[in-house]
Amino acid sequence: MENYQSTEKLESFMNNLGFPSLRIHTSLNHFDFTRRARRILVIGPMGAGKTEYTTRVWRDSKVARTKSALVAASTATGAADRRNVFFVRPGLDTRQFHNCPPGSLPYRGGIEDLGGKISGAADSFALEALFKEHPEVGTWIIDEAAFFDERLVYLMAKESDERGVIFICPTLVLNFRRETFNATAKLLLEQATDIFPLSAYCDHPDCLSDGYFSYRYYLVDNIECPALYFDPLLIIGQTDLRHSEYEPNYCTRCEKHHLLPGKRYTYMALKPLGNLASAGDIAPLRNELAAIQAGSHTSKLFTMFEDYYLRGEKRNETMMNSLKVAAIAEKALLYLYTEANLISTDQLLSLVNELQLDRQYIRLRLADCHRSVAAL
Ligand SMILES: [Zn+2]
Structure with a gap:
């Protein structure tokens, strides 16, 4: 099980046994309890x-x-x-x-x-x-x-x-x-x-590469919907396969098949909106969250995805599926509140009230990271 035996030592041992010089892989030795x-x-x-x-x-x-x-x-x-x-x-x-x-x-x-x-x-x-x-x-x-x-x-x-x-x-x-x-x-x-x-085999059906990455995705109408970059870091849930707009699944993927839509959006648009809110100007963020919540094609989120994943060089329609999941506006707000620390509790509450966001979802995700907001 251990890797310590040097390749040269192993090679000379194999040579002594009369084996020619072959490609020798790391051996799986038993565990060394003496070290x-x-x-x-x-x-x-x-x-x-x-x-x-x-x-x-x-x-x-x-x-x-x-x-x-x-x-x-x-x-x-x-x-x-x-x-x-x-x-x-x-x-x-x-x-x-x-x-x-x-x-x-x-x-x-x-x-x-x-x-x-x-x-x-x-x-x-x-x-x-x-x-x-x-x-x-x-x-x-x-x-x-x-x-x-x-x-x-x-x-x-x-x-x-x-x-x-x-x-x-x-x-x-x-x-x-x-x-x-x-x-x-x-x-x-x-x-x-x-x-x-x-490593494990990449879970993608068309692939037999080594996978090193944990992939989070949702199954909505049996369609693979990659989790957005700003999806809550920790979602405590079940380990069995979920067909849900709310509850994610996990598997292992190689770099090529590990899809992570929305990283660019998070840094190009969402965080800057959070920065404005942090400085007291909450309206632009409110407008964006309202557009996301309405599923409007005028949100920065949709227009950026459209440019990048439907028209751009990195065309990948599966990336667009990431917008099929529930509570995207809630996730964006939670990201700014719990991770980026750009939104105050008062701002969180006022946005939840004004936009009538899903309180239950927000409460659950806050609980996952051991936080709570009494007035929610
Ligand atoms: Zn793969």
Whole structure:
């Protein structure tokens, strides 16, 4: 499973066995429990096998633990033996564990019984409590580590430096905008000692390339509608396929098939309108949101898309489908309020009232990022 064996060493080994010089790919060795104090990032989009990677570490640990005390000398630092593996998921959400026996982990290849060495942790403080509860554990698998608070990253550095503990973090690092997921993901990349990038096949039916990007799309009337760039960053929802104007789906795509309409609009038009509102001139933004809400072809959004995706060099009619989804004006406003911080709460409320925007949708998306506006 490990990459450390150098290509030259492997090549000379193969030559000694009488093999000619062939193209040698990186071997998948078993997990090395003797190397202490590592923070391993396993990155890749959904379907790339991140969970499968960790179940292999678990299975290797079962073999490693059957070895003699002589081995323990090289796998333990103090009380922590790196052959003792524990799996932690962010939050108390056990949705993914449905139809799966307690204490076990489902992945695409099946279900792995972790003998109860699995737990949820709401935040880095809960995680720290788990470390104290299980001083014998020397390898911690922190699933979707980017969903934890930033403090996690420094906590892992401290634990691995002081107690030789290994951390394995299977996580997304890019969001659907192909940007670093969040501040925790940035710090994880900065503080990692090893990185294993995994890819999955691009999900597009006409493509067999490697996919590295998470693609967000909606299915409206069974038509693929790519999410707009200013779609809310975090939408908490179901993992099964949704046919909905409101609830997105995710899959993995290569660069060519990862469509991201509206980035240009966001920076060329939407943010400048937010800047004007921030300076007190809210009318231009109100007009644009009203036009979007009415589905009018006079909105800057529509005219820019028309120029670019119907007439321009980058003609791509699927991009136009992104305008078939619901709550686009709400999304634009939420972007300016929660991400760009250009709209005050009073301005948000007055626009919601004047344009009779979908309060329920706005409330839900604010809740997704742990925010609320009382008067909504
Ligand atoms: Zn593709």
